[in-house]
Amino acid sequence: MTESSVHPALWPAPHASGAVDATVTVPGSKSVTNRALVLAALSSEPGWLRRPLRSRDTLLMAQALRTMGVGIEEGIGPDGSGEAWRVIPAGLHGPATVDVGNAGTVMRFLPPVATLADGPVRFDGDARSYERPLNGVIDALRTLGARIDDEARGALPLTVHGAGALEGGSVEIDASSSSQFVSALLLSAPRFNQGVEVRHTGSTLPSMPHIRMTVDMLRAIGAQVDEPETGGEPNVWRVSHSALLGRDLTVEPDLSNAQPFLAAALVTGGRVTVPDWPLRTTQPGDALREIFTTMGGSCELTEHGLTFTGSGRIHGLDVDLSEVGELTPGIAAVAALADSPSTLRGVAHLRLHETDRLAALTKEINELGGDVTETADGLHIRPRPLHGGTFHTYDDHRMATAGSIIGLAVPGVEIENVGTTAKTLPDFPEMWTAMLGSTGTAGA
Structure with a gap:
């Protein structure tokens, strides 16, 4: 045997x-799918996401956004060309509880979104998620005006006490342990009252292509982004306050x-x-x-x-x-x-x-x-x-x-x-x- x-x-x-x-x-790409879901949820009008990845990480992201009031309808695209998700933005609200599983994109991208909700949003996940660093996002959001209760862990579980808006502004972070700290702040930045200026202070910054992906996707739906790759100040990203457009996106x-x-x-x-x-x-x-x-x-x-x-x-x-x-x-x-x-x-x-x-x-x-x-x-x-x-x-x-x-x-x-x-x-x-x-x- x-x-x-x-x-x-x-x-x-x-x-x-x-x-x-x-x-x-x-x-389809998990990285593109989950970024697209966040951006569509924060847009001013509905959008389509074609050929999305259906996996644990992306379904966790979709369900998390639903718990905060976003409409996500799964079906076939308007031209019958295959699976597509219709994302219908709505007023974000709590109380809500988000299960992040062990998805880095969910645990890091959504606390900034939750600051825009009207009410508390609790984040929890798998045991391993408690061990993954989140302090870069938590500390940055506090600097930008958010109220977060994490019992000084710098990690999950935590509660974001959303006030319906976030002031935004300038913040310094050390994203040496994860480029997702930068992407997390940039994705929600157009909805912050002052936008955001993110300044990375660490000695290294891993996974730069993922930050480039975030910037490209922001620009594709109307955001103004100043970044090092296009002549901006090294290790500094600036995103202006603006409305985001609903778009029809096909996932690579x-x-x-x-x-x-x-x-x-x-x-x-x-x-x-x-x-x-x-x-x-x-x-x-x-x-x-x-x-x-x-x-x-x-x-x-x-x-x-x-x-x-x-x-x-x-x-x-x-x-x-x-x-x-x-x-x-x-x-x-x-x-x-x-x-x-x-x-x-x-x-x-x-x-x-x-x-x-x-x-x-x-x-x-x-x-x-x-x-x-x-x-x-x-x-x-x-x-x-x-x-x-x-x-x-x-x-x-x-x-x-x-x-x-x-x-x-x-x-x-x-x-x-x-x-x-x-x-x-x-x-x-x-x-x-x-x-x-x-x-x-x-x-x-």
Whole structure:
């Protein structure tokens, strides 16, 4: 009897017996979906959100906004072109209780929104959410005039005592632990009486592409934003008070969630096509084109999508991932299968993500026979022959997909709680199995 038959939470990761050749349609971006929901909720008129991601994080965001009075109708778009959400802004109100789960975007983006509600809004979530830093948002909102009760924790649970408006103005924050602190303030800023000036004071600022995404999406619905990328003062963002327009937005595929499928092409020496890969995007996942090419593949990007082809060999690399930290687990998994060592740098902030991703990757890869050591700001990976075993996920979706990548090349890998992938990538096990087709064997 296998361990997986005794322990139903273990998923036998399919082992690839040959080169993958597949087209994988990746669901919409979580980052875009949740930003779009917030902006639509704060707009002056209804808007459409087409091809939204339906996952735990985005459904938590939608439900949270509903609890504060926003109308979100799920159905088919006006032209019958597929799933779309109609967002109908309304007067925000409390009392309300928001379940953030373990979604960083929900726990950080919505307290600023709650300051605009008429009444108290309580925020609570999973046990891990209590450990994730929120002080940057809490302290900044207090500086801008908000009343927040967090019992001096700087973390969840907390209550925002909304007064129907927020004065806004200038604030200094240290967003070294999460760029979401900056995005959280910028998203609601057009509704603050004085707008906002956010000045980052820390020595580092991770995941800058996510801040660029926030700025681009604000501008697309009529906000005035002054930022470093367009000649503004370094580490300073200014958003003016203004009305936001209701828009019709189509959500891009989630490029970070495309990572395991592109990795499958690299690991098996095969080919994977992801339709609708945007020609221009602020998503961090777009960096995979360069990173995975360096590791031994090649890619072709056309108006139809991205085709990535593995060469049959995987090379190690030395790379700064500070702007694209969420890609680290998948890159680490591929690096563990490479023909030379890798050093992944600039990602100390991953210790504060869904789990301590650096410690988790080190432990899980090493328990399969690997040689990974933590550094001050990342990982050093020396490839060694790996063997089967249980790959724990710590309720972290990107740990689950990382283990699945290793399982392609290593027979007998079993993923604990693969269902955690529903956080951002619903139906991952089915998509993974379908991609492999006849080239995959479960747990063999």
